[in-house]
Amino acid sequence: MGTLGYIARKVGAALLTLVFVMALNFFLFRIAGDPISQLTRSARLTPADQEALREDLGICQPPPGEARCSVIGHAATFPAYLRETLTGNFGVSVQSGDKVTTLIAERFWRTLLLLGLGTVFAIVIGILIGIRGAWKRGSFFDKSTLYGSMTLYSMPEGWLGMLLILLFGSLLAIFPSSGFQSPGNLSGFDQVADIANHLFLPVLVLTLGYIGEYAIVMRASLLEMMGEDFVQTARAKGVPDRLVRRNHAVPNAILPTFTLVFLSFGFVVGGAIIVESVFSYPGLGQLTYQAINTQDYPVLQAVFLISSAAVILFNLLADILYGHLDPRIRSA
Amino acid sequence: MTDVLELKDLRITYQTQGGGVPAVRGVDLTVRKGEVIGLAGESGCGKSTIAAAVLRLLPNDTTVEGDIVLEGEDIMSLSPSKLRAVRWTGASIIFQGAQHSLNPVQRVGEQIAEAIVVHGQAREREAMVRVGSLFEQVGLPPRRKDAYPHELSGGQKQRVMIAMALACQPSLVIADEPTTALDVMVQAQVLRLLKQLQRDLELSMIFITHDLSVLVEVSDRLAIMYAGRIIEEGPAEQVFHTPKHPYTTALAAAFPEIGDRRFRGNPTGLGGDPPDPQHIPTGCSFHPRCALRFDDCVTHDPGLFDAGPGRRAACLLVSGAHAGSADGAAT
Amino acid sequence: MDTSTTPTTEVLDEPRLPTKTPSARRITWLRRRRALAGYWRAYKRNKQGMIGLVLLLIIIALALLAPFLFDKAQIGVSTSTGERLAAPSSSNWLGTDKFGRDIVAMLAYGARISLLVGLAATIGTMAIGAVVGITAGYAGGKTDTFLNFLTNCFLVIPWIPLAIVLVALMGRGVWNIILVIAITSWAGTARLVRAQALTVKERTYVERARALGAGDWHLVSRHVLPNVFPVLFSNMVLAVSLAILSETTLALLGLGDPNTVSWGTMIGDSFEAGAIVAGYWWWIIPPGLCLIAVTLSFTMCGYALDEILNPKLRQR
Numbered sequence: 001m002g003t004l005g006y007i008a009r010k011v012g013a014a015l016l017t018l019v020f021v022m023a024l025n026f027f028l029f030r031i032a033g034d035p036i037s038q039l040t041r042s043a044r045l046t047p048a049d050q051e052a053l054r055e056d057l058g059i060c061q062p063p064p065g066e067a068r069c070s071v072i073g074h075a076a077t078f079p080a081y082l083r084e085t086l087t088g089n090f091g092v093s094v095q096s097g098d099k100v101t102t103l104i105a106e107r108f109w110r111t112l113l114l115l116g117l118g119t120v121f122a123i124v125i126g127i128l129i130g131i132r133g134a135w136k137r138g139s140f141f142d143k144s145t146l147y148g149s150m151t152l153y154s155m156p157e158g159w160l161g162m163l164l165i166l167l168f169g170s171l172l173a174i175f176p177s178s179g180f181q182s183p184g185n186l187s188g189f190d191q192v193a194d195i196a197n198h199l200f201l202p203v204l205v206l207t208l209g210y211i212g213e214y215a216i217v218m219r220a221s222l223l224e225m226m227g228e229d230f231v232q233t234a235r236a237k238g239v240p241d242r243l244v245r246r247n248h249a250v251p252n253a254i255l256p257t258f259t260l261v262f263l264s265f266g267f268v269v270g271g272a273i274i275v276e277s278v279f280s281y282p283g284l285g286q287l288t289y290q291a292i293n294t295q296d297y298p299v300l301q302a303v304f305l306i307s308s309a310a311v312i313l314f315n316l317l318a319d320i321l322y323g324h325l326d327p328r329i330r331s332a
Numbered sequence: 333m334t335d336v337l338e339l340k341d342l343r344i345t346y347q348t349q350g351g352g353v354p355a356v357r358g359v360d361l362t363v364r365k366g367e368v369i370g371l372a373g374e375s376g377c378g379k380s381t382i383a384a385a386v387l388r389l390l391p392n393d394t395t396v397e398g399d400i401v402l403e404g405e406d407i408m409s410l411s412p413s414k415l416r417a418v419r420w421t422g423a424s425i426i427f428q429g430a431q432h433s434l435n436p437v438q439r440v441g442e443q444i445a446e447a448i449v450v451h452g453q454a455r456e457r458e459a460m461v462r463v464g465s466l467f468e469q470v471g472l473p474p475r476r477k478d479a480y481p482h483e484l485s486g487g488q489k490q491r492v493m494i495a496m497a498l499a500c501q502p503s504l505v506i507a508d509e510p511t512t513a514l515d516v517m518v519q520a521q522v523l524r525l526l527k528q529l530q531r532d533l534e535l536s537m538i539f540i541t542h543d544l545s546v547l548v549e550v551s552d553r554l555a556i557m558y559a560g561r562i563i564e565e566g567p568a569e570q571v572f573h574t575p576k577h578p579y580t581t582a583l584a585a586a587f588p589e590i591g592d593r594r595f596r597g598n599p600t601g602l603g604g605d606p607p608d609p610q611h612i613p614t615g616c617s618f619h620p621r622c623a624l625r626f627d628d629c630v631t632h633d634p635g636l637f638d639a640g641p642g643r644r645a646a647c648l649l650v651s652g653a654h655a656g657s658a659d660g661a662a663t
Numbered sequence: 664m665d666t667s668t669t670p671t672t673e674v675l676d677e678p679r680l681p682t683k684t685p686s687a688r689r690i691t692w693l694r695r696r697r698a699l700a701g702y703w704r705a706y707k708r709n710k711q712g713m714i715g716l717v718l719l720l721i722i723i724a725l726a727l728l729a730p731f732l733f734d735k736a737q738i739g740v741s742t743s744t745g746e747r748l749a750a751p752s753s754s755n756w757l758g759t760d761k762f763g764r765d766i767v768a769m770l771a772y773g774a775r776i777s778l779l780v781g782l783a784a785t786i787g788t789m790a791i792g793a794v795v796g797i798t799a800g801y802a803g804g805k806t807d808t809f810l811n812f813l814t815n816c817f818l819v820i821p822w823i824p825l826a827i828v829l830v831a832l833m834g835r836g837v838w839n840i841i842l843v844i845a846i847t848s849w850a851g852t853a854r855l856v857r858a859q860a861l862t863v864k865e866r867t868y869v870e871r872a873r874a875l876g877a878g879d880w881h882l883v884s885r886h887v888l889p890n891v892f893p894v895l896f897s898n899m900v901l902a903v904s905l906a907i908l909s910e911t912t913l914a915l916l917g918l919g920d921p922n923t924v925s926w927g928t929m930i931g932d933s934f935e936a937g938a939i940v941a942g943y944w945w946w947i948i949p950p951g952l953c954l955i956a957v958t959l960s961f962t963m964c965g966y967a968l969d970e971i972l973n974p975k976l977r978q979r
Contacts, residue, residue: 270823
């Protein structure tokens with residue numbers, strides 16, 4: 001038992017989930033829709049090209065005289081699918097002709113940067129607002145942030161992005177409203193400043209999109225904790241309010257908030273796709289947006305797999321961190 | 333002997349959505365140095381409220397009138413920082429339900445050391461050493477100070493609470509139903525521990541419980557509360573064995589001492605429920621449940637009358653204005 | 664024991680039942696009705712909940728009255744008569760879109776589709792979630808292990824990529840979109856319901872009913888469902904906001920139903936038509952404000968209901 005057992009259990013569960021996602025992906029893209037026949041609808045592929053693609057990805061070859069593979073025929077290709085997927089072979093983008101793996105590799109870190117910054121800001125600021133609101137319950141700060149949080153929570157991120165572009169990009173022309181960096185060769189500090197400038201609005205939208213939810217949950221959780229007996233005990237001991245909050249109320253209140261943060265990570269990934277589309281930010285989200293509009297199935301299935309895998313990995317890390325924060329979990 | 337705690341005409345009213353709820357309605361109580369006062373009564377009679385009031389732990393909107401003087405300091409008028417300094421050094425509380433009174437995500441040792449450090453009595457490391465010896469005092473292996481609350485049994489947690497209450501060598505220890513949530517066997521152990529600690533450290537204590545048979549073993553004097561007031565007080569043995577107030581009689585009967593002939597074959601329970609604090613009966617607040625009630629009880633609110641040396645009781649039968657005696661209630 | 668009447672033992676608002684013993688069913692019904700009335704009294708005291716409710720009623724009225732207020736032809740791509748991309752004026756209060764459709768009329772008709780998507784997708788979400796959750800919690804054993812695993816998988820899989828894939832495979836009809844939202848969002852509900860079903864199952868009266876020979880369906884419908892319902896209901900109201908926002912997200916990605924007008928597709932269309940760069944603010948801002956209003960109203964109602972129906976969260 002103990003910490004190691006806990007981690008092992010979590011890793012096992014994550015691996016199982018990953019297997020499920022791969023099976024789902026296989027089902028959706030191979031059985032529900034034959035990728036090659038989908039491709040031939042949207043792009044021109046010679047029979048020889050089709051043959052080569054089926055060969056490369058290990059996709060079922062329809063028996064002579066038939067247009068499609070049977071379910072059993074498809075199912076037999078599952079090992080081949082696993083092999084190709086695990087070695088990172090997702091085929092070729094219909095739209096650009098580039099290898100999907102290359103397309104994803106060059107965009108992945110940009111999305112990670114956007115997502116990382118947005119999430120960290122949303123969590124940190126949201127939690128701080130929630131703490132302050134709960135501690136000064138009923139104050140002007142509490143009321144205004146609570147209603148502000150609920151409004152932000154109710155706002156579609158994409159629309160918020162459009163609004164900010166309208167305001168800061170078009171009307172005031174303060175921040176660039178699209179892209180990752182300006183054309184031309186910048187280097188050193190200038191390049192960093194330029195990228196930061198481009199990141200400002202997308203990160204702001206992502207942060208604002210999730211701050212409200214985190215603030216609301218943190219506030220509710222802290223309010224609940226403040227009625228707990230152990231907080232009373234701490235006060236009775238003569239611990240100053242500041243320390244009662246820091247050492248007792250907050251560490252306990254943050255646990256439910258943490259659970260929510262994990263669960264919402266899948267949504268944040270979705271939010272990033274929208275935000276990238278709106279801001280023409282050259283990451284995975286924009287790639288997805290383009291793939292939707294060009295029916296680029298190889299790209300879509302790769303994005304689905306990779307984003308799912310990323311969320312599973314993040315959840316695993318978060319679970320381990322949670323176990324570190326809550327001693328009751330470790331020995332459970 | 334000097335007074336550690338003095339309550340003078342203490343009145344406490346909680347604010348709820350339905351208006352004010354008087355929980356304590358004029359209580360005078362004195363705790364002398366080295367003395368153990370047993371405070372008894374049914375749930376809702378205000379005994380735990382008094383415990384919280386001594387450290388000013390009640391919700392902010394609660395109205396507290398009267399005087400609370402702890403070690404010569406007027407608790408009611410202390411500044412927030414002075415108040416914090418008095419908490420746990422002037423008086424500490426062994427809370428009921430150790431289960432919830434300990435922070436679940438902090439090691440128990442740290443929770444005790446925190447009190448020592450906050451009051452500047454020692455630095456972190458020395459404080460932990462002191463926690464170790466406190467653990468020995470309460471009969472816990474010192475290495476258990478690194479445990480989290482969920483790793484300890486109910487009895488162990490209660491011992492941790494006791495160690496915590498002793499951490500800053502307070503002038504007064506208030507034990508608020510310290511054994512309620514425990515198994516009978518564990519209850520006995522914890523009681524024995526508290527009694528022994530009290531004797532060894534010459535603690536001044538207020539011991540709160542509804543179980544009179546427990547109180548009589550640990551207390552020097554008893555104060556019985558009903559509906560927010562003390563209705564009888566005096567030396568523990570006398571109050572328990574020869575109660576003057578019919579309510580005390582009933583309360584003592586509810587927890588018969590094993591081997592006491594008086595109770596054999598005659599279990600006398602107390603019918604009815606404690607009064608709703610928002611609708612306290614007229615006259616003597618106990619009259620609707622009193623077997624010895626007569627007409628005057630409905631209209632006359634008895635104060636505490638002298639009832640023998642060092643004894644007082646709030647019953648018209650004791651006042652002497654009426655014939656008969658409440659002693660009859662016991663037989 | 665002889666007690667003179669004390670005010671405490673009198674419970675005044677307890678309606679006296681007729682002396683003839685009423686049927687168990689009637690008692691249950693009376694008790695439910697009384698409980699409902701109590702909930703409504705508590706709800707009325709909740710300021711936030713009342714604001715949300717009033718806002719919601721206004722939006723529902725707008726949706727219902729749309730055909731009486733505006734000519735449906737005004738929102739058809741080919742039938743609209745307005746000038747294209749006209750700025751707000753006295754004839755088109757909020758201007759027109761790129762097909763010359765009146766924005767105000769689109770908002771009114773769009774309310775219907777947005778509410779439809781929100782409510783239908785939520786019903787689907789709740790149905791799947793309740794069935795999975797109750798089955799898992801009630802059946803236990805291997806069934807539970809499997810369903811619990813499935814639930815956890817769907818909790819983790821990011822919903823937009825999955826929804827994109829499903830919509831791309833199934834097509835962009837409004838009912839497909841509703842189905843996809845339900846398929847991608849039932850897991851949270853299932854988890855909540857399962858936990859609740861588990862605690863209900865443990866309670867003694869369920870054990871007793873089982874000992875008396877009550878069948879599975881009886882137990883689920885009489886004991887598990889009524890106890891799960893409060894959790895389900897407040898969760899449901901909150902889920903409507905999420906479903907409406909989900910439709911908007913899909914529409915922005917170009918996966919909205921091209922043949923209907925909803926607040927989501929209005930935003931999606933404006934984005935696709937480059938309304939940001941061109942500065943057609945009247946096309947972008949109003950549907951977003953409407954979306955905020957409707958999600959905010961459902962959220963406020965949902966929080967209020969949660970406080971009332973799930974007393975654990977009630978303020979002490």
